[in-house]
Amino acid sequence: MNPIVRSRDRLNFRSLLTALCLTLTLVSFTGLGPAQAQEQRLRTLTVTGRGIAAIPTTQTQVRLGVEVQGKTAAEVQQEAARRSSAVVELLRSRQVEKLETAGITLNPIYNYETKPSPQITGYTATNTVTFRINTQSAGTLLDDAVNAGATRIDGVSFVAAESAIESARKQALKTATQDAQSQADAVLSALNLKRGEILSIQVNGASAPPPVYRQFAGARAAVADATTPVVGGEQQIEASVTLQISY
Numbered sequence: 001m002n003p004i005v006r007s008r009d010r011l012n013f014r015s016l017l018t019a020l021c022l023t024l025t026l027v028s029f030t031g032l033g034p035a036q037a038q039e040q041r042l043r044t045l046t047v048t049g050r051g052i053a054a055i056p057t058t059q060t061q062v063r064l065g066v067e068v069q070g071k072t073a074a075e076v077q078q079e080a081a082r083r084s085s086a087v088v089e090l091l092r093s094r095q096v097e098k099l100e101t102a103g104i105t106l107n108p109i110y111n112y113e114t115k116p117s118p119q120i121t122g123y124t125a126t127n128t129v130t131f132r133i134n135t136q137s138a139g140t141l142l143d144d145a146v147n148a149g150a151t152r153i154d155g156v157s158f159v160a161a162e163s164a165i166e167s168a169r170k171q172a173l174k175t176a177t178q179d180a181q182s183q184a185d186a187v188l189s190a191l192n193l194k195r196g197e198i199l200s201i202q203v204n205g206a207s208a209p210p211p212v213y214r215q216f217a218g219a220r221a222a223v224a225d226a227t228t229p230v231v232g233g234e235q236q237i238e239a240s241v242t243l244q245i246s247y
Contacts, residue, residue: 047245058164059132064153096133098131175239180241199245
């Protein structure tokens with residue numbers, strides 16, 4: 001074969017091979033797809049906003065108890081059951097909310113001065129009742145509960161109504177979301193950037209704190225204090241929202 005023809009064939013083969021390699025390289029780059037390419041270039045900003053909504057406390061949550069001591073277990077258990085039934089019946093007649101009873105517990109009373117070992121000298125029976133009522137009616141009801149058989153008022157706390165708490169929760173979430181967006185806009189504006197899409201939303205909390213009971217030395221002291229009007233009492237609902245935003 002003519003040498004010149006062979007040389008041309010080699011050149012054509014090399015050109016074809018080079019073109020094929022370039023084509024495969026382009027295919028491998030374009031094979032990533034627009035979604036993967038965008039993911040590689042995606043820039044995000046994460047901000048957390050907070051919101052607080054304050055609502056007035058209109059209800060009183062009470063924890064009271066019946067405590068009876070006696071020489072025999074049967075005696076104190078029967079008396080505690082009688083008093084507890086009278087108190088619960090009174091509370092139901094006043095249509096209190098969230099009425100719960102813990103049940104009667106019985107414990108022995110020991111005399112540790114006896115030798116060679118402590119001796120049982122009697123028994124104590126207790127029962128605890130919790131409920132909610134409008135604050136305006138709390139003082140009178142507590143007095144009546146003591147007359148019905150309650151021997152202890154372990155604590156009183158002031159809370160908002162459930163409907164008010166739910167409305168405050170929504171408002172706190174809205175405020176927290178707006179706060180997060182405002183923070184993001186401030187940061188991006190300082191960098192001459194624009195806010196893109198919201199990629200994720202995380203609600204970190206928007207619930208009312210548990211009631212904090214105020215302790216009292218005696219039942220009558222609690223009744224006297226509960227009759228005092230509560231002025232300006234508030235309950236705060238706090239929410240936190242985290243946004244991940246593209247830019």
